[in-house]
Amino acid sequence: MIIALISSSPFPSPGRRGPRGEAEYTGIIAQIAECLRAADNLAILSHQQPDGDAIGSSLGLWWALTKMGKQVQVACPDPVPHKYQFLPGAEKVVTELHQAPQVAVAVDTDGWARLGQLQPVVQRAKITILIDHHSTNSGGADLDYVDPSAAAAAVQVYYLLGPLGVELDAQIATCLYCGLATDTGFFTFQNTSAPALQVAAELVRAGADPYQIAQRVSGQLSIPAAILRGQALASIRTAAGGRIVYATLRPRDFAAAGARPEDTEGVIDVLKSVAGAEVVILFKADNHRHCQVSLRSRGIDVASIAAQFGGGGHPVAAGLQMPGPLPMVTVKIIKAIEQALNGGA
Ligand SMILES: [Mn+2]
Incomplete structure (x- = not known):
């Protein structure tokens, strides 16, 4: 990709292989x-x-x-x-x-x-x-x-x-x-x-x-992280008739909880426990009109959805970053997931 291959390498690059263990x-x-x-x-x-x-x-x-x-x-x-x-x-x-x-x-x-x-x-x-x-x-x-x-x-x-x-x-x-x-x-x-x-x-x-x-x-959840988790859960919305469950954290939520950006770890797994959720999303907005989006799936390949927006990951767990105000990012991502759930790309 970005790195130029080093010509002195003693071995040829074998390239990518299929998942065969x-x-x-x-x-x-x-x-x-x-x-x-x-x-x-x-x-x-x-x-x-x-x-x-x-x-x-x-x-x-x-x-x-x-x-x-x-x-x-x-x-x-x-x-x-x-x-x-x-x-x-x-x-x-x-x-x-x-x-x-x-x-x-x-x-x-x-x-x-x-x-x-x-x-x-x-x-x-x-x-x-x-x-x-x-x-x-x-x-x-x-x-x-x-x-x-x-x-x-x-x-x-x-x-x-x-x-x-x-x-x-x-x-x-x-x-x-x-x-x-x-x-x-x-x-x-x-x-x-x-x-x-x-x-x-x-x-x-x-x-x-x-x-x-x-x-x-x-067993190490800090109080700020626990409060932030509560805020994420209180923000839950659904789309596609409950097949998509998403939560949103804004800078003011982090400030109110006294939480740090890394305190969101584990929040998405709590969302995944909602009955009927096929794809769960956590939107994190920062102060610079940038959003970080985490995706988890029980079925569709969310890595390929993340890749559409320059992100990546695993088929069942992926993420991406996107510029733009939170409402716009939310609409774009949910639309792409709805398409995938309906058998689209
Ligand atoms: Mn890993």
Whole structure:
């Protein structure tokens, strides 16, 4: 995409593959493992507004490479959210990279733009590697391991451990379990599969503590975040005869609750519990006539709807940003979803 392919790359770019599971990816996994084994100066990167998978898969890979004796930096354009700071190694995550690494590995990252201020440094790396599971990711690194059938990027990192010759331990397992558990809604979302549960079992066997991790991640709602959640629920409206359920948060709601932008995490999952809702939407307006739109679906592919407006994600969970006043954004998005629900594009 944005990054020019580096001609010195030792491997041809394999391009994108269909969602056929781990076996389909054995070749690219081996190539990536070989490249990582050969490198000694690496950086691991993940996306803006990091979630549990961004941080968990980054740190899981960071531990693995560090245990191999590599010099590894781990960076994210935004700081590690409070609820993921319990993860081993979380204090190692930096928001700036001053030196270009030999090998840059982006995990859970759907497009280079999502690396924010880290993007220029990544462009100077000799080799770029992409490990991601977003269905809208079209690759573009020297080595692309894009598997939309993987429940989390953490699962993809898990599949790399064997070829890397790294033994799974409690530190790696805790980080990867956090990524897998959060991306599957603690094993309740559509991406919860037998392979995902099998990997989870291995991680627990190696020392990840499901109860502790769930407590640290889910039992941490702050009072401002709880109040903001109430405001979002009070704003609920429906469209398409109840098949679309949406909520709206304006800057004044954040101010009244004393909440921060990241305090909306989890709100959309509450909307999803409304009976009859096929698509749920959370509209977040900022002070600069910009809206952030989060989409969740029980049926139609919301990633392709998000892509129509320059966003992306997974078929059942996607997002986008759009300029313009909130009422206009709301009308545009709902119209596109209604069309999709009626069998249109
Ligand atoms: Mn993910």
